[in-house]
Amino acid sequence: MADQTQLYHSGSLTDGWRLFGAHPATEGDVHGWWFNVWAPHAKAVSVVGDFNGWDLTVDPLTQKGEFWQGFLPDLPVYTSYKYAITGEDGRVHYKADPYGFHTETRPGTASKLYDIEHFSWTDEDFRRNKQPVYHQPLNIYEVHLGSWRKHENGEFLDYRDMARQLAAYVKEMGYTAVELLPVTEHPLDDSWGYQCTGYFAPTSRFGTPEDFMWFVNHLHESNIPVILDWVPAHFCKDEQGLYEFDGTCCYEYADPRKREHAGWGTRVFDYGRPEVVSFLLSSARFWLEMYHIDGIRVDAVASMLYLDYGRQDGQWTPNIHGGRENLEAVEFLRKLNTMAFEVDPNVLMIAEESTAWPLVTKPADVGGLGFNLKWNMGWMNDMCHYLKLDPWFRQDHHRDLTFSMMYAFSENYVLPISHDEVVHMKGSVVGKMPGDYENQLRCTRGFYAYLLAHPGKKLLFMGPEIGQWHEWDSNGQLDWYLLEHEENQQLHAFFKAANAFYKAESALWDIDFDWQGFEWLVSDDNHNNVVVFLRRDQAGNELLCAVNFSPNDYENYRVGVPPRKRYVPAFTTDAPEFGGSGFADTKPLTVKDTPSHGKEQSVALRLPAFGAVFLRGEGSFTKRGSATKVKKVKNRKRS
Known part of the structure; x- marks a missing residue:
């Protein structure tokens, strides 16, 4: 405990979920749960729930320095609970457990007691046979679990039904990996998971933590790696979350010119605070180690790297050298990637980084950020601009096709046509194409072939393979009914054949970065x-x-x-x-x-x-x- 505490306060604890949160325990002959929470400025902390009438005087925790700890007997699994944290000003804040493994399903916001240690994994062969990505095909199918497919009554599939259907579909279509929009718990469906409250809890919308383990295990049994979107750049300001956790800025910057992303309505993690670094490192390792995740796509890296990101002059605080670079975030990202490759040498650490920050995919020990892949946002923007042009005017924008080769090997790139390109009035991939629907389908086939042929690994958001012409609706599902039509069946057959051709032709992936x-x-x-x-x-x-x-x-x-x-x-x-x-x-x-x-x-x-x-x-x-x-x-x- 003392060694873990020291690591935590130094920003080096990478398995914090073992120290914090709620864990099964026995005191004497009594079975119960041991609680431990970091609340450095709290006057008092107690565990509350239906089991004690939400009375903060019944089950108080004991202060041990900056931690609050205690044992509660005889509580069953799935019991809902929160921490009632009394701040220095006397106000009480009801908070979900930052290290909680399970949560109530929205609109509920409490954590739930859960033991994650007993799932029987059967993916040993898959994990043993993983290979480095650099000279292998990588064609990622990006999926939003809530809207890929639903039951006829509009209800979500659960993790296990989703695993069966998704694994079969991805295998049939010939994609090589799946990337999931964030499954970390989040209160608002419309955030798609990018404003989360549970950094150690798979969302309960689709089932239990064990159900999500089953999901990953099943995809691995079908030889399909699973990549998770992960959001260490910011967090939402919902009252039950990390926001001003003990009445003060614990997880976010205290500096008002650093702590807020006004455009997103979120708070920014304080990368200079060791306890916050330990929290985030532990979250990343948790998914890699406890859920056997094969890769992490780190969202919004640019917003982490630049102190003036989304801020006007005079509204941001320079670093110690007077510059705009967030040196604390840089150091955090290097520690993150170093740790990830120690956990899994073949892990995919993918940066969504939209600027020309140098050496994103170079090792940390040579001055890089330490990722091994980076989304090529420049290529994506150029291509989306070009594809929407009437062909008559494309001759004046040929640079959109060729400029990417000026920098194609400066980083290890993934070519993304992601969810961001099919929302907010941007239209579907097919809908970006000129002409009538017949020509739009023809253009979609030609563009996808170009995507597969261009140097770099590949990512495509769900939908273009069936000719989806509606813009993506996160509250609905893909227009699977389109496959009743011959032209959509033919497009579907094309994607299947193109993916198979890509995997079979080593010239298309063996040397992607040179x-x-x-x-x-x-x-x-x-x-x-x-x-x-x-x-x-x-x-x-x-x-x-x-x-x-x-x-x-x-x-x-x-x-x-x-x-x-x-x-x-x-x-x-x-x-x-x-x-x-x-x-x-x-x-x-x-x-x-x-x-x-x-x-x-x-x-x-x-x-x-x-x-x-x-x-x-x-x-x-x-x-x-x-x-x-x-x-x-x-x-x-x-x-």
């Missing part, structure tokens, strides 16, 4: 809205990737290529079974001794409108041939 895995062939054809490039794996296998963002079919589109003997069609978005016209090449293309694009040899491709083609390079060049002219075949209808 120029050795990528080569431009055509980067400047803005007039035709075309980009062509090569992807390579470590063995030297080549995959030619050509994407046509125009409404025109192009025949004999000549491209300079390396000296291969031929290029063999491997995949196209325009296949008839996907709803396409079948315009792309179906037979091997012989490389000609015709210079083009700075190469001595070239091939002539057929590029379908709004489509993509992939061809494998084979053999070594030995023949000579003649050139042909590019022919624009037709302009697909646009509305």
